[in-house]
Amino acid sequence: MLGVYQDQKPDFKDTSLIKFIHDNPQFGKTNETQLLYSGNQSYLLVGLGNKDEVDFEIIQNWAGSSARFLLNKVKEMTFIIPEVNGISESSVIEAVVIGTQLAEFNLSSQYKSETKPHVLKSAYLLVNQSSREHSERLRKGNVLAEAINLARRLGDLPPNEMTPTYFLSEAKKVARTGKLKITVFDEKQALKKGMGAFSAVANGSNEPSFVIVLEYLGDSRAKEKWGLVGKGVTFDTGGISLKPGNGMYEMKYDMSGAGSVLGAMMAISELKPKANIVGVMILTENSPSGQSFRPGDILKTYSGKTAEVLNTDAEGRLLLIDAITLAQKDYKATKLIDLATLTGAIIVALGDYYTGVFSNNQAFASQLIEAGKKVGERYWQLPMSSIFNEMIESDLADISNIGHGGSIPGAAGSITGAKFIEAGVENNIPWIHLDIAGTAWDLKTKPFKSPGATGVGIKTLLELISV
Numbered sequence: 001m002l003g004v005y006q007d008q009k010p011d012f013k014d015t016s017l018i019k020f021i022h023d024n025p026q027f028g029k030t031n032e033t034q035l036l037y038s039g040n041q042s043y044l045l046v047g048l049g050n051k052d053e054v055d056f057e058i059i060q061n062w063a064g065s066s067a068r069f070l071l072n073k074v075k076e077m078t079f080i081i082p083e084v085n086g087i088s089e090s091s092v093i094e095a096v097v098i099g100t101q102l103a104e105f106n107l108s109s110q111y112k113s114e115t116k117p118h119v120l121k122s123a124y125l126l127v128n129q130s131s132r133e134h135s136e137r138l139r140k141g142n143v144l145a146e147a148i149n150l151a152r153r154l155g156d157l158p159p160n161e162m163t164p165t166y167f168l169s170e171a172k173k174v175a176r177t178g179k180l181k182i183t184v185f186d187e188k189q190a191l192k193k194g195m196g197a198f199s200a201v202a203n204g205s206n207e208p209s210f211v212i213v214l215e216y217l218g219d220s221r222a223k224e225k226w227g228l229v230g231k232g233v234t235f236d237t238g239g240i241s242l243k244p245g246n247g248m249y250e251m252k253y254d255m256s257g258a259g260s261v262l263g264a265m266m267a268i269s270e271l272k273p274k275a276n277i278v279g280v281m282i283l284t285e286n287s288p289s290g291q292s293f294r295p296g297d298i299l300k301t302y303s304g305k306t307a308e309v310l311n312t313d314a315e316g317r318l319l320l321i322d323a324i325t326l327a328q329k330d331y332k333a334t335k336l337i338d339l340a341t342l343t344g345a346i347i348v349a350l351g352d353y354y355t356g357v358f359s360n361n362q363a364f365a366s367q368l369i370e371a372g373k374k375v376g377e378r379y380w381q382l383p384m385s386s387i388f389n390e391m392i393e394s395d396l397a398d399i400s401n402i403g404h405g406g407s408i409p410g411a412a413g414s415i416t417g418a419k420f421i422e423a424g425v426e427n428n429i430p431w432i433h434l435d436i437a438g439t440a441w442d443l444k445t446k447p448f449k450s451p452g453a454t455g456v457g458i459k460t461l462l463e464l465i466s467v
Helices: 017-023 054-070 089-104 132-156 166-179 187-193 197-204 248-271 316-329 343-352 362-375 384-390 415-420 458-466
Strands: 001-008 031-040 041-046 077-080 122-127 182-187 209-218 227-238 275-284 298-300 304-308 333-341 355-359 379-383 431-435
Touching: 031 054, 041 054, 054 077, 054 089, 054 132, 077 089, 089 122, 089 132, 089 227, 122 197, 132 166, 132 248, 132 458, 166 209, 166 227, 166 248, 166 275, 182 187, 187 316, 197 275, 197 298, 197 316, 209 248, 209 316, 227 248, 227 316, 248 275, 248 333, 248 458, 275 316, 316 333, 316 415, 343 355, 355 362, 355 415, 362 431, 362 458, 415 431
Parallel strands: 001 122, 077 122, 227 275, 227 333, 333 431, 355 379
Antiparallel strands: 031 041, 182 209, 209 275, 298 304, 355 431
16 A cells, blocks of 8 residues: 655654764665664665666666565555655656555565565655645556556466466456457457468467457547557467577567556556557467468468568567557557567667667657656667668568568668568558567566566556657
């Protein structure tokens, strides 16, 4: 439970805090902690780093570090809200709420036979003056944290549990609770519609596959409709073009794009922005079998374009070209954003710090990047010049599913992946592809969160749509 209350700040003149800070001027590195005691009170100091660099992300992680440090030590804590130049107190409250809720999440307690129970039951935020805006941002922070933790939980679940069928059951819960319209296409229905690329990928798995559509209508007068599209490969072996075994267990996170879209749709249903939004999540496994699609196959995509398969491990773009076509053709989306763990090349370029941005509309891309800055998510835009089109040309089909013609194998791999998806964008409507392969999960333990899925993009999508 998180609450806001107004009170005077504690009087520290008789405590050891002032002396500690005076004696340790170097203290205060980001997320550095020091627990002090004074009388019957205990104080946790947590560093914010360079005051000129403090932003939404740093405050969120500051709160998370505080909560994780105290998680199994106390039942109740109170945050003294830091005053930060350029960031309103209400934004600080939202960041603290999100950071605290994310810090508590840890799926391992579901599977480990011996785990310590969490005893932190409530947290309070001490503010200068309570206001309606504070309460609204408190609620927004809780909603966003719940949505992010949903995406994290789905990503962290083992692939023997997190199947397309399981994901569908979670989507139905979100639709029922949020009163969203849900439409589901199974493999036969999708193939009948003409989604030949999705059907080919789905063919290799014994698990049923689905295209899941959630609709939110928040403005009956608006002509604009957002289309959010998520790649949901619940486990990616690479198919016939089998991945190396080392590290393949991480491919349970290949459904993170769909997880973020589902989380975003859940938050949208609760925050109720004045906008119309359709969320398309395409769920399958990519497995080798006697029914798998093969290198050399030519597939008919829902866009009408034919695609030559040169590598079955480049399956995400095959799914997405069908999914964004569905969002446009069947649901009349006028703006498109797709999220996908698409390429290893984006990790080579940007590590796990920035999400790659690819777009056919500079103004739209700039708006998204700016929205990300406000909520502490990092993005970096890469070029999408038409010169890259020649790298996905095919001698036999309209396009090929991996790039070629570069000076080294895999040259411009993230860009050619985005170019393939772009081939399905109709009438040059504004479109953004987010390659989250480097940011969708982080297996390093951090002071402010447990390792695993991150729920990346949800905060940004809500910020962008609400503008």
